[in-house]
Amino acid sequence: MEQSKGGLRLLEWTGGIVSQGTLVKTARFGWREAWRIMMKELAPQSDEGDFVRPSYAYTNTIEFDPIQPYKYHIYVGNACPWCHRVLLSLHIRNLTDYIGYTEMIDDPVKASRGGWAFDDTHRDPVINANDLRKVYDAFEPGYRGRCTAPLVVDKYRKKLINNESSQIIRFLNSFDPPQQTPSVDLYPPSLRGTIDELNDYFYEKLNNGVYRCGFATTQQAYDRAARDVDEALMRLESILAERRFIAGPVVSETDVRVLPTIARFDAAYGTLFRASNKRVRDLPNVSAWLCEMWALPGVPETFDLAAAHDSYYRSLFPLNPSAIIPTSPTLQEIGVTDESIRAAPIARARLGVLQGMSMEGSDVAPGDVFAYKKQPVLVEV
Numbered sequence: 001m002e003q004s005k006g007g008l009r010l011l012e013w014t015g016g017i018v019s020q021g022t023l024v025k026t027a028r029f030g031w032r033e034a035w036r037i038m039m040k041e042l043a044p045q046s047d048e049g050d051f052v053r054p055s056y057a058y059t060n061t062i063e064f065d066p067i068q069p070y071k072y073h074i075y076v077g078n079a080c081p082w083c084h085r086v087l088l089s090l091h092i093r094n095l096t097d098y099i100g101y102t103e104m105i106d107d108p109v110k111a112s113r114g115g116w117a118f119d120d121t122h123r124d125p126v127i128n129a130n131d132l133r134k135v136y137d138a139f140e141p142g143y144r145g146r147c148t149a150p151l152v153v154d155k156y157r158k159k160l161i162n163n164e165s166s167q168i169i170r171f172l173n174s175f176d177p178p179q180q181t182p183s184v185d186l187y188p189p190s191l192r193g194t195i196d197e198l199n200d201y202f203y204e205k206l207n208n209g210v211y212r213c214g215f216a217t218t219q220q221a222y223d224r225a226a227r228d229v230d231e232a233l234m235r236l237e238s239i240l241a242e243r244r245f246i247a248g249p250v251v252s253e254t255d256v257r258v259l260p261t262i263a264r265f266d267a268a269y270g271t272l273f274r275a276s277n278k279r280v281r282d283l284p285n286v287s288a289w290l291c292e293m294w295a296l297p298g299v300p301e302t303f304d305l306a307a308a309h310d311s312y313y314r315s316l317f318p319l320n321p322s323a324i325i326p327t328s329p330t331l332q333e334i335g336v337t338d339e340s341i342r343a344a345p346i347a348r349a350r351l352g353v354l355q356g357m358s359m360e361g362s363d364v365a366p367g368d369v370f371a372y373k374k375q376p377v378l379v380e381v
């Protein structure tokens with residue numbers, strides 16, 4: 001009989017004195033304890049094994065300053081959904097001429113704390129740091145918290161401004177360089193109540209829900225999180241059967257916050273994080289909305305799916321210790337094809353702003369997908 005190669009052949013070595021059951025239990029215990037320690041480092045945990053997202057927030061205001069119109073710089077990473085929201089806001093609101101950003105690489109070996117680093121093709125244009133920790137340290141000497149992205153800095157005053165994506169995108173919505181008229185409003189007055197309610201709901205159950213699945217260390221914690229993700233996907237699917245965009249007939253902050261999670265879902269959260277047995281590509285209204293979002297100018301440039309997929313599987317070592325990276329689904333395979341990008345806006349137009357419908361407090365033309373900030377009426381005297 002052919003002998004299998006490799007392995008320690010412990011059963012043979014112990015000559016039957018130690019039973020297979022004892023060996024299996026010991027190996028499982030040792031591996032699980034090592035895994036738990038790594039998970040706690042990667043993702044802080046409650047006593048019940050739920051992921052508890054830390055908050056180390058710089059929360060300064062970001063506003064247009066006519067004296068220093070180009071003072072802000074933003075550090076982002078492609079895999080990070082919180083960074084993706086910021087990039088979407090920058091591109092949709094056309095602010096990239098005023099606010100520069102730098103993409104970092106995701107390399108926990110190169111980085112001295114956290115995972116974000118720079119290399120020859122991703123250089124830090126502000127202080128030429130080699131990782132994000134150096135930026136935090138240079139602008140806030142003695143900083144001891146997690147070095148998270150996105151991070152907005154004031155490159156002239158060398159100051160950390162804001163590292164909380166929900167605040168950054170709200171501030172970016174009121175960043176209005178004078179040349180930018182008419183300016184897209186992602187937080188239009190008549191939708192604010194709905195946007196706030198849906199933002200809280202989708203943050204808890206979906207945006208952070210997928211992380212609560214992936215970083216859970218007990219079955220009960222995972223079950224709680226997976227139920228939330230499922231419920232949120234179903235609510236999203238039914239909302240999008242009735243509305244063109246998540247909070248109403250035009251694109252809003254809620255779309256910008258939900259898109260990054262949906263775009264990564266089939267490639268990483270559903271698989272690596274085991275967030276749901278549902279797939280976005282099987283939800284017809286969510287898929288059509290995703291294609292419609294992809295049709296907006298500037299949106300496709302904000303995300304590289306294959307790179308994000310590889311980054312999740314490569315960097316989150318405790319979730320994938322073998323380092324084997326499965327084949328990434330392509331955008332086309334998750335349903336974002338040229339044809340569906342062309343067809344979605346036409347098919348969904350009936351759910352949008354129709355002739356004669358008005359949104360109080362905003363300028364919005366019939367058929368338009370954006371609300372614009374109301375322009376002051378110039379009265380000639």
Ligand SMILES: N[C@@H](CCC(=O)N[C@@H](CS)C(=O)NCC(=O)O)C(=O)O
Nearest residue numbers: 080082114146147148149163164165
């Ligand atoms: N406060 C954050 C969370 C950002 C966050 O957790 N970013 C992750 C990347 S997806 C990060 O930089 N983690 C590095 C670390 O925790 O060391 C936000 O802006 O929404």
